[in-house]
Amino acid sequence: MDTATSLRLRSSLSYCLIDGHAIFLDVDGDRYFRLPAPLETTFLTHMTTGECATSALRGLLECGLLENAPSSSLRRTQTFAEPPMRSALEMASVAGFFSVGALLEVGTIVASTYWRLRTRPLRDVLDHLVARHVEDSALKDAAHGEATERRLLATAAVFNRIRPFVPVETVCLLDSIALLSFLAHRGLHASIVMGVTCDPFEAHCWVQARDLLLNETVGDACMYTPIKVIP
Numbered sequence: 001m002d003t004a005t006s007l008r009l010r011s012s013l014s015y016c017l018i019d020g021h022a023i024f025l026d027v028d029g030d031r032y033f034r035l036p037a038p039l040e041t042t043f044l045t046h047m048t049t050g051e052c053a054t055s056a057l058r059g060l061l062e063c064g065l066l067e068n069a070p071s072s073s074l075r076r077t078q079t080f081a082e083p084p085m086r087s088a089l090e091m092a093s094v095a096g097f098f099s100v101g102a103l104l105e106v107g108t109i110v111a112s113t114y115w116r117l118r119t120r121p122l123r124d125v126l127d128h129l130v131a132r133h134v135e136d137s138a139l140k141d142a143a144h145g146e147a148t149e150r151r152l153l154a155t156a157a158v159f160n161r162i163r164p165f166v167p168v169e170t171v172c173l174l175d176s177i178a179l180l181s182f183l184a185h186r187g188l189h190a191s192i193v194m195g196v197t198c199d200p201f202e203a204h205c206w207v208q209a210r211d212l213l214l215n216e217t218v219g220d221a222c223m224y225t226p227i228k229v230i231p
Contacts, residue, residue, distance in 0.1 A: 007057065007060075007061070007066040007067070007068060008066065008067060009065065009066060009067075010064060010065060010066065010067045011067070012026055012027045012028035012029075012123065013025065013026055013027075013065065014027075014227055014228040015227065016195075016196065016225045016226060016227040017225075018196070018197070018198040018225050019198060019199075020044075021034065021040065021198060022034065022035065022040055022043055022044060022047075023196050023198060023201075023225075023227060024065075024227075025194065025196075025227050025228050027122055027123050027126060027228075028121070028122075028123050030121065030122040030123075032196060032201070032203060032227075035063075035065070038059075039059055039060060039063065039065075042056045042057065042059060042060060043060060043065070046060075080226070080229075081191075081193045081208065081226040081229050082208070082210055082211050083211065083222075084208060084211055084212070084213045084216075084218050084221045084222065085211040085212075085218065086211060086212050086213065086218065087212070087213040087214075087216065087217050087218045087221075088152075088153050088156045088157065088160070088212065088213060088214045088215070089160070089213070089215070089216065089217050090217055090218065091153065098158050098161060098162055102158055102162060103162055103165065105182070105185075106158075106159055106162040106163060106166060106178070106182060107162075107165075107166045109178045109181050109182055110163070110166045110168050110174070110175070110178045111166070111168060113174050113177045113178045113181070114168050114174055116128065117173070117174055117177075125177070126230055129177055129180065129181070129192075129230065129231070130230065130231040132181065132184065149209075149212065151186070151188060152183070152188055152190065152209050152212065152214065153212075153214075155182065155183055155186055155188055156179065156183070156207070156214040156215065159178075159179050159182045159183075159215075160179075160215060163175060163178075172204055172205050172206065173192075173194075173205050175215060176192045176205050176206055176207050176215065177192065179207045179214065179215055180192055180207055180230075183207075183214075188209075189209065190207050190208060190209040190214060191207070191208055191209070191229050191230060191231065192205055192206070192207055192208075192229070192230040193205060193206055193207075193208050193221075193226050193228075193229050194226070194227050194228040194229070194230070195221070195224025195225055195226050195227060196224060196225060196227050197223060197224055197225070198225075202224070204220075204223075204224050206221055208221075
């Protein structure tokens with residue numbers, strides 16, 4: 001087996017680079033982590049050059065970082081997201097009065113999302129989100145074709161206005177999943193961007209459509225390096 005050309009990052013993992021160090025997100029394990037220095041050096045060498053001794057790569061296999069995948073490349077697994085340039089929270093609101101129906105819908109989405117996050121593995125929650133998001137948005141705006149920026153802003157503004165009335169603790173992942181679902185029900189496509197900082201370590205996420213943030217400010221989002229984009 002030609003190890004250098006038949007290994008890739010395990011499918012449940014994603015990573016980003018901050019100040020020359022690799023930080024990983026393991027969706028299956030619901031955790032962030034870094035590698036010990038020797039393994040990190042091996043990983044970064046293989047990522048950069050594609051060349052590394054089989055004996056060195058064996059350590060990455062044994063710790064479950066890599067998996068066999070013929071013709072794949074470790075370098076293709078790094079996460080990229082379009083740099084945020086604008087924020088709905090920093091623009092004039094385009095939302096008018098919201099309906100009782102919208103209030104009930106946001107409450108239901110937030111409550112169901114909270115329940116799933118408390119009772120299901122993160123992988124199941126994200127898989128369910130992607131499946132529903134694709135199903136709800138595919139017929140209308142799977143690639144932003146007909147989803148105007150005005151509709152995105154108006155819909156996000158309605159959600160953001162209603163959310164404080166829902167008696168569930170505000171948590172970035174919960175609220176981002178709920179907002180993505182609220183958008184998808186209206187045929188609008190966006191993504192959740194998960195980001196991290198290194199020193200000190202912090203994790204955060206937000207909803208983004210191209211370069212437009214829908215539930216975070218530009219300044220706060222730019223403090224984090226994207227590590228995973230969903231979907």
